[in-house]
Amino acid sequence: MAQVRWAEDGVRQTARWHSENGTPAPARVIVIDDATGANTALRLAQPDTVLLWRGDFENAKHLLKAMDRRLQKRESRTASARDTELGALFHTHRAERAARAELLGKIVIALESDYTIRLRRAPDVRDACAHAYGPALTGDSPGTTLVSLSELIGVIGAYQWHRTGIHVEALGARITPAYGVFTPTRDEYLDLVMEAPFPDSAPHPVVFDIGTGTGVLAALIGRRGARAVLATDINPRAVHCAAENMRKLGVAELVSVVEADLWPTDPKLRADVVVCNPPWLPGTPTSDLELGIYDPASEVLHRFLDGLANRLTPGGEGWLILSDLAEILGLRSREEFLSRIAEAGLEVVGTHETAPRHSRASDTSDPLHAARSRERTLLWRLAPRSPR
Ligand SMILES: C[S@@+](CC[C@H](N)C(=O)[O-])C[C@H]1O[C@@H](n2cnc3c(N)ncnc32)[C@H](O)[C@@H]1O
Secondary structure: OOOOEEEEEEEEEEEEEEEOOOOOOOOEEEEEEEOOOHHHHHHOOOEEOOOOOOOOOHHHHHHHHHHHHHHHHHHHHOOOOOOOOOOHHHHHHHHHHHHHHHHOEEEEEEEEEEEEEOOOOOOOOOHHHHHHHHOOOOOOOOOOOEEHHHHHHHHHHHHHHHHEEEOOOOOOOEEEEOOOOOOOOOOOHHHHHOOOOOOOOOOOEEEEOOOOOHHHHHHHHHOOOOOOEEEEOOHHHHHHHHHHHHHHHOOOOOOOEEEOOOOOOOOOOOEEEEEEHHHEEEEEOOOOHHHOOOEEHHHHHHHHHHHHHHHHHEEEEEEEEEEEEEHHHOOOOHHHHHHHHHHHOOEEEEEEEEEOOOHHHHHOOOOHHHHHHHEEEEEEEEEOOHHH
């Protein structure tokens, strides 16, 4: 783990550096406290510099909110005259959010080796940090670790979700999400998986769930009468989370979960149904969580399509769940998608479609509202193309 060095009241200090999104360790640390206002913090937040908070914990959260408000105001001032084209709007919006997150990430907190925070009104984050980071961030020797306050707030929020769980109507049960794992907060696509018919050749199919996340689809399909489900994910946090969910839902005998890049490692394994809800938007992920959202140049989607025919039993089907948001934004075209299906030796044997029910679809303050309000989610039933 990288080290950070600075002087404070004439005393040399060192700490470890931790960043979930791979932000490199800063070269410079400036100590700030309750006397520091948002404008000063934004001025001090230079490249390679972090601002170490030594004041009241709640005040640090207020400072972060005040900085965020100022940055958002600047964004809306520059937004007015530009980007009526949706694709450009999406890229600008994502870049602005990333730039804002980078600046806000400069407010850092010292976490002790037992995950306590020695600040006034600091919450007890020991369990939340152990959930996100593992039993200790510190390796063999004790010491302080600097983490950004915004990351820590994300860790605390994720732990609250983890403790409460989310009720999944289609499952009639709660799923337990985890830090860094895609959480099925929008659930319309679960209904599509419930209504798609199993192939005639396999009324009790063997199923692969590719990119299982919390394992929600694996559990749903298991409950629908699958004979066995093999779920994969490239994110070790997802593998652990899904395996725990299968145990809690009592389907661990039916569903096994393994870490893999798309396909189960044994190339001989075949499934009657392969379900996949891949990341929906072409783009580069910047964290474990974004692995569930962004797919660089649709590479995961293309590899899924290219590999599918070889992984199906005769009569088997692939169920690919995709929103058309990328198409509406001009990041991928329907023609391009359909020709990739044909090039992979597949054909579409059916589609199931739904409109999103999540709150962002009707949020008119969202810069992408025009696109989100038109969005549809589809389940594409794909099969190897029959010989003509
Ligand atoms: C949109 S999320 C879907 C999660 C879950 N199936 C659901 O419907 O809630 C996509 C998932 O694919 C996983 N993923 C991304 N790239 C992958 C790859 N190359 N191989 C396996 N899983 C991958 C992500 O980690 C994430 O859990």
